[in-house]
Amino acid sequence: MFNHLFLDIDAGTIDWSRAQFALTAIYHWLFVPLTLGLAVIMGIAETKYYRTKDEFWKEAAKFWQKLFGVNFAMGVATGIILEFEFGTNWSNYSWFVGDIFGAPLAVEGIVAFFMESTFVAVMFFGWKKVSPGFHLASTWLTGLGATISAWWILVANAWMQYPVGCEFNPDTMRNEMVSFAEVALSPFAVDKFCHTVISSWIIGAIFCVAVCCWYLMKKRETKLATESMKIGVWVGLIAALLAGATGHKSAQSVGEVQPMKLAAMEALYNGGTDQGLTAIAWVNPFCQPDYANEESAPLKIEIPYALSFMATNDFNGYVPGINDILNGYTKPDGTVEPSVDEKIARGKKAIEALAAYRQAKAEGASDSMVNDQLSIIKANMKYFGYGYIKDKNDIVPFIPVNFWAFRIMVGLGCVFILYFIVLLLLIYDIPFFSVLTRRLLASVGLLPETMADAPRQLTGLPSWHYWTAIALVPLAYIASECGWLVAEFGRQPWTIQDMLPTWAAVSDLHASSVAFTFILFLILFSTMLAVEISILFKQIKKGPDHE
Amino acid sequence: MQKDSFLYKVFDLYYDGFRSMRLGRTLWAIILIKLVIIFVVLKLFFFPDFLKQNAKGDEAGYVATELTERAK
Numbered sequence: 001m002f003n004h005l006f007l008d009i010d011a012g013t014i015d016w017s018r019a020q021f022a023l024t025a026i027y028h029w030l031f032v033p034l035t036l037g038l039a040v041i042m043g044i045a046e047t048k049y050y051r052t053k054d055e056f057w058k059e060a061a062k063f064w065q066k067l068f069g070v071n072f073a074m075g076v077a078t079g080i081i082l083e084f085e086f087g088t089n090w091s092n093y094s095w096f097v098g099d100i101f102g103a104p105l106a107v108e109g110i111v112a113f114f115m116e117s118t119f120v121a122v123m124f125f126g127w128k129k130v131s132p133g134f135h136l137a138s139t140w141l142t143g144l145g146a147t148i149s150a151w152w153i154l155v156a157n158a159w160m161q162y163p164v165g166c167e168f169n170p171d172t173m174r175n176e177m178v179s180f181a182e183v184a185l186s187p188f189a190v191d192k193f194c195h196t197v198i199s200s201w202i203i204g205a206i207f208c209v210a211v212c213c214w215y216l217m218k219k220r221e222t223k224l225a226t227e228s229m230k231i232g233v234w235v236g237l238i239a240a241l242l243a244g245a246t247g248h249k250s251a252q253s254v255g256e257v258q259p260m261k262l263a264a265m266e267a268l269y270n271g272g273t274d275q276g277l278t279a280i281a282w283v284n285p286f287c288q289p290d291y292a293n294e295e296s297a298p299l300k301i302e303i304p305y306a307l308s309f310m311a312t313n314d315f316n317g318y319v320p321g322i323n324d325i326l327n328g329y330t331k332p333d334g335t336v337e338p339s340v341d342e343k344i345a346r347g348k349k350a351i352e353a354l355a356a357y358r359q360a361k362a363e364g365a366s367d368s369m370v371n372d373q374l375s376i377i378k379a380n381m382k383y384f385g386y387g388y389i390k391d392k393n394d395i396v397p398f399i400p401v402n403f404w405a406f407r408i409m410v411g412l413g414c415v416f417i418l419y420f421i422v423l424l425l426l427i428y429d430i431p432f433f434s435v436l437t438r439r440l441l442a443s444v445g446l447l448p449e450t451m452a453d454a455p456r457q458l459t460g461l462p463s464w465h466y467w468t469a470i471a472l473v474p475l476a477y478i479a480s481e482c483g484w485l486v487a488e489f490g491r492q493p494w495t496i497q498d499m500l501p502t503w504a505a506v507s508d509l510h511a512s513s514v515a516f517t518f519i520l521f522l523i524l525f526s527t528m529l530a531v532e533i534s535i536l537f538k539q540i541k542k543g544p545d546h547e
Numbered sequence: 548m549q550k551d552s553f554l555y556k557v558f559d560l561y562y563d564g565f566r567s568m569r570l571g572r573t574l575w576a577i578i579l580i581k582l583v584i585i586f587v588v589l590k591l592f593f594f595p596d597f598l599k600q601n602a603k604g605d606e607a608g609y610v611a612t613e614l615t616e617r618a619k
Contacts, residue, residue, distance in 0.1 A: 066570065073574035077585055084594035091597035095610045124571065125564025129556070173607040173614070348618065355615040358608075387618045504617050507597045517593050524584070531577065539570065 012511030014502050017089040020518040022488070024081050026481055027525045031075025031532075033480050036150060036197055037204015037235075038068040039143025044231050050136045058127075060224055063544035064208070065123060065139070070539055072120070072146075074532035079153070081521075089514060093495050093505035098174030100166050100183060101156050108152035115145030150200075151193055158189035160496050161487070162257045168381050170357050170374065175499075191253045192487075195246040198239050199480055202416055205236030206469075206476040209423070211540055213469035216461075221543050230427055237420035243413060248310060254490070255311035255319065258497060260395065261490030263322045264402040266307060267297040271321030271329075276302030277310060280407070285400045291322045292393075297403075322399075326392050340392035343498075347387030350380035385499040394501075397492040405485040412479035419472065 042064035049057035083105070086094045094101070122130060122138035130138070159165075165182030166175040177183060209232040212225035255262045263271065267283050269291040281297035283289060289297065308317040318332045328339030338346075357373035389395060424430075425437040441447035448462070491497060495505040549555060568575070602609035 069571070070574065073578055076578060077582060080585060081589065084590055087596050087598075088594040089597075091601075092610055092613050095598060095606055096614070121561060121564060125560050129560050129563070170611075171607065173610045351615055351618040354611070358611050358615075504614055508601075508613070509597070517589075520593070528581070535570075535573070 011503075013509050013514055014506050016511050016514035016518055017085070017506050017509075018502060020089065020514055020521060021082065021085055023518065023521055023525070024078075024085060025484065025488075027521075027529070028075070028078045028082065029481060029484060030477065030529065031071055031078065032146075032150065033200035033203040033477075034071045034207060035068065035075060035146050036143070036200035037202070037207065038064060038071065039140075039146055039204070040201050040235055041204050041208045041228070041231055042068050043140045043143055044235070045228065046136050046139045050132055056223065056227070059544045059546065060228055061139070062127075063224065064228070066539055066544075067211070067536065069120075069124060070532065070536050074528065074535075078528075089507055089509060090495065090505050091507040093500060095173060096175060096500055096505070097159075097496065098166075098169075098172070098176055100159055100163075100175055100177050103177060103180065104152040104155045104159075104184065108149050111152070112145060112149040115141060115148065119145060147197055150197055154193045154196055155184055155186070155189045157487075158186055158192045159183055160494075161192075161491055162186060162188035162253075163496055163499060164188075168377070168384070170354055170377055171361070188253050188257060191246065191250045195243060195250045196483070198246055199243045199483060201235055201239035202243060202413075203476045203480060205232045205239060205420075206416065206472045208232035209236065210469045210473045213466035214540065215543070217463055217466035224544060226427075229423075233420055233423050233427060236416065237424060240413060240417045240420060244417070247410070247413070251310045252313065258491060259320050260322065260325050260397065261402065261486075262311060263320065263325060264397045264399045264490055265406040265486055266319075267291075267399055267403045268307070268319065268321040269294055269296055269323055271319045271324045273308065273318045274305055274316050275307040275311075275319045276304045277306030278302050278403075281403075283400050283403045285404055287400070288396070289399055291396070291399070322396055326396070340386070340389070340395055343383040343386040344389050344392065346380040346383040347385060347389070349387075350377050350384045351387040353377045353380070381499075383498060385494060385496070385501055385504070388501050388504045389493075394493060397490055401489045402486055405482040405489070409479050409482040409486065412475055412482075416472070416476070416479075419468075 042061055045057055045064055046061035048054075049061050086101075119138040119141040122135065123142050126135055126138065163175070164186050165177060165179040167178050168174075169176050183189075209229055212229040212232060215221040215225035251262065254265075262268075266278050267281060267289065268275065268278075269289075278297070279301045281300035283297050305315040307319055309315050311317060311319045320329050320337070325337070326340050328337055328342065330336050353373045353376035357370060357377060360370050360373060386395075422437060422441075425434045428434060438447060446462075446465075493501040493503070495502055565571075598606045598609060
């Protein structure tokens with residue numbers, strides 16, 4: 001994983017740069033999902049006000065907008081630090097990706113600035129200045145602006161995982177965009193966007209439910225809490241179910257373009273057809289398993305055929321394991337995926353041809369000589385990054401992080417679905433099911449006997465009910481961050497899949513200077529997070545402004 | 548400026564909004580402090596443009612050398 005943190009050599013620079021980028025991205029991701037999630041909650045609350053003209057809903061909408069505003073303000077600009085890190089710590093990478101990264105990020109910056117600065121202002125300042133319809137549109141457009149921003153960022157991220165719509169120019173040493181549509185509408189980006197944004201709605205919903213439960217526990221703002229909780233439960237349940245569906249689609253994309261990531265997520269050492277999904281197995285969290293010699297992870301309990309279905313939509317589909325990918329395999333359609341050794345040889349050929357091409361051009365060699373080298377580069381560019389791989393095992397990501405992070409994410413996703421279903425049955429009086437749920441909870445002592453037949457009663461429950469909702473907030477963040485761990489650890493060692501490993505992408509910096517800024521960020525981010533949480537808590541304690 | 552003109556209404560929205568902020572004042576103060584830290588302190592002192600400093604105008608040549616040498 002991070003093996004070189006205390007080494008004052010190039011490897012130390014790589015690991016500190018990776019750690020710093022991870023820290024910044026994780027910190028930035030604390031704010032983004034809550035912004036996206038609360039945008040839906042506040043939008044629905046204001047829509048209810050628009051439709052009913054009930055002043056209660058205006059107050060509720062304003063309250064959720066206030067919490068949205070605190071989170072938005074604290075998160076704004078934290079993502080810019082990532083761009084600084086590209087320019088300083090990852091300069092080879094930044095140059096190599098060329099305008100492919102620049103274009104989506106520029107669109108994101110412009111759209112975010114204009115949409116958010118306009119509609120956020122109308123949302124907060126415009127209650128008495130614009131019509132209710134225009135205000136409602138501004139509230140939804142604020143959320144849409146944030147979602148569109150997420151789209152462009154995820155397009156840039158998806159390109160690193162599945163580089164499409166580009167061509168490498170050996171003169172400029174940059175990947176140049178040949179199709180904006182291919183980059184912007186890459187199927188990998190679409191799947192990533194859907195799964196990421198929908199899972200963010202779960203965080204917003206859980207946050208909403210937790211705040212409501214806190215009020216119910218304190219026996220205050222009861223109407224706001226019970227009515228807002230209904231919004232939270234519906235948004236949460238729908239989002240959690242959709243996250244499962246989009247997660248399935250994401251896993252298929254990963255299986256197609258990053259089979260090593262899928263194999264690491266599953267600790268699948270040797271693949272084949274009819275593969276079962278590992279429900280649980282013993283994978284030591286601290287060391288890389290001996291995948292070359294073990295048949296499979298020990299104590300493995302699997303769901304038959306489920307991995308084949310997850311990866312290929314076919315219960316009998318073929319899923320390659322780590323050893324298959326390392327040694328080469330034949331796909332079901334008959335195409336042969338070369339072994340990593342073969343890819344390494346072709347990658348070296350591309351790099352040598354690149355050096356020869358540039359030298360030939362500098363020395364004014366004949367066109368045929370230059371073109372010969374150019375055709376070698378083009379023929380082998382697909383495996384360019386493999387030219388930096390010394391040992392084929394270097395392309396295997398750290399399996400334990402992928403394996404456990406994936407299980408934590410999926411496991412918590414299932415917990416959220418179950419929780420929202422139970423809450424829904426407690427809130428609404430759904431014939432048979434609500435009574436059954438209440439009696440079941442009462443029979444195991446989770447609900448007082450007196451409440452077993454009392455529908456829609458959310459106040460006066462044992463306090464652990466409320467604390468469960470509050471405890472789900474950090475768990476929702478853990479699930480979300482685990483998703484990113486799988487996405488980013490799973491593609492190691494690549495900064496750009498198959499094209500550029502981390503040790504070629506990193507700048508030639510001293511490890512200690514990156515370590516210093518890492519510690520600086522740790523202090524800065526911790527302070528800012530403490531400030532945000534304290535302001536957020538203060539506003540929740542204060543409650544809505546009663547007009 | 549006419550009070551019912553579009554530009555005045557936009558100006559009034561922001562002017563009146565900023566003037567009557569309560570929690571917003573704290574949030575704007577935090578945003579400004581954060582922006583100063585990010586752009587003045589971090590960018591200027593800790594995150595220089597590495598290629599601009601080291602490539603001396605020939606970024607493509609510098610990256611080409613780096614990428615071909617690191618494969619050896």
